[in-house]
């Protein structure tokens with residue numbers, strides 16, 4: 001694991017966008033798995049800008065959804081579907097056959113998980129996974145206490161995730177379950193970028209990077225990945241105390 005600390009969210013986002021563009025430029029048929037949320041929003045808009053300016057071809061990439069709120073329609077602005085469509089797929093003109101997202105409205109969610117596991121396997125695994133970190137240390141919807149040896153699965157969301165998740169929705173929304181790739185997908189991805197910005201993430205980032213590696217704080221598992229990079233802005237890095245985690 002490598003830790004990179006940037007002056008601010010703009011600089012962090014520009015470097016994260018460079019990682020995605022670089023991956024696709026090197027490997028045009030890359031399999032990408034991208035988180036949604038406030039953290040990567042700017043990164044994706046810079047990916048779109050850079051891809052257009054540098055004429056990077058995304059037509060052979062595959063996009064794998066990291067997670068989704070169970071029972072929430074893709075048309076709902078708070079859904080992960082909507083976010084990715086709006087910020088990545090539409091501006092980059094990604095074709096439907098390139099996109100594999102969880103159908104969180106399915107009556108057979110276990111079947112959805114199996115399907116996603118098969119897609120990831122058939123595509124030869126994930127080349128680049130970009131994740132955020134929740135206020136409770138989750139990655140995707142891998143909540144504290146998750147089993148480390150799982151692929152895609154359905155989870156009961158933590159109280160905190162249900163509350164914090166309201167920020168994505170226009171109206172108060174009942175959020176009870178999530179469907180997500182598992183920590184095994186994270187550990188098996190070729191490269192993982194974990195992004196965090198803002199002082200509100202400082203304490204959970206410190207715990208993930210400096211306390212024990214435990215599924216009680218799922219994001220700490222990133223330290224077990226040899227080719228992972230934690231990208232922080234200075235406020236998110238402000239609680240770090242150790243030299244190795246403070247490295248630039």
Ligand code: F6R
Nearest residue numbers: 035036037038039132133134140
């Ligand atoms: C979203 C996801 C979540 C978020 C995390 C941080 O697809 O997987 O784990 O990455 O909750 O969210 P923000 O970036 O909104 O702070």
